[in-house]
Amino acid sequence: MKYWLMKSEPDEVGIDHLAASPQAAFPWFGVRNYQARNFMRDQMQVGDLVLFYHSSCEEPGIAGIAKVSSTAYPDATQFDVTSKYYDPKSTQENPRWVHVDVQFVSKTTFLSLSKMKEDPLLSDMLVLKRGNRLSITPVSEIDWQYIAEKIGFSAGA
DNA sequence: GCCAACGTTGGC
DNA sequence: GCCAACGTTGGC
Numbered sequence: 001m002k003y004w005l006m007k008s009e010p011d012e013v014g015i016d017h018l019a020a021s022p023q024a025a026f027p028w029f030g031v032r033n034y035q036a037r038n039f040m041r042d043q044m045q046v047g048d049l050v051l052f053y054h055s056s057c058e059e060p061g062i063a064g065i066a067k068v069s070s071t072a073y074p075d076a077t078q079f080d081v082t083s084k085y086y087d088p089k090s091t092q093e094n095p096r097w098v099h100v101d102v103q104f105v106s107k108t109t110f111l112s113l114s115k116m117k118e119d120p121l122l123s124d125m126l127v128l129k130r131g132n133r134l135s136i137t138p139v140s141e142i143d144w145q146y147i148a149e150k151i152g153f154s155a156g157a
Numbered sequence: 158g159c160c161a162a163c164g165t166t167g168g169c
Numbered sequence: 170g171c172c173a174a175c176g177t178t179g180g181c
Contacts, residue, residue, distance in 0.1 A: 007179090032177095033164075056179055113180080131162040133178045 003139040007055040015064035018104035025101035036136040061112035070101035108151035
């Protein structure tokens, strides 16, 4: 069981979208970065927990918890010529981009990026590293436990 | 809207 | 395989 932080733009898919359909599987489509893809393909397992992070918005930060609900499979948008995620170099036989599904777990107390930056205990988080643009980053167990407590999430609930 | 950081592309 | 040019991310 691993822990992750996944960035999403709330204008497109925010925590409220997931909360509105708590049983639904949301394909995490649109990742076009090899490192992020490899995390999904090689390391994510069903049941892994995710810090759901809002980016490119008025106040960036962690807005809730989701979980990985499928293993990786091909991203349909890479074959869709009308999609902005279309990739002409990808084929059905040899798809370049895969993704997992995620499912809603909980909304939490909002933990803003600025608060995260202020906290020396979180200074090792990859998402806070200078220049980091990865949309998916692993989160250590220590950091997970600390943040979970901070935002009022308990795993058993 | 700006721009720093960084990934990708493509010519050579 | 180098690296300049270009595109994208994402906080501010």
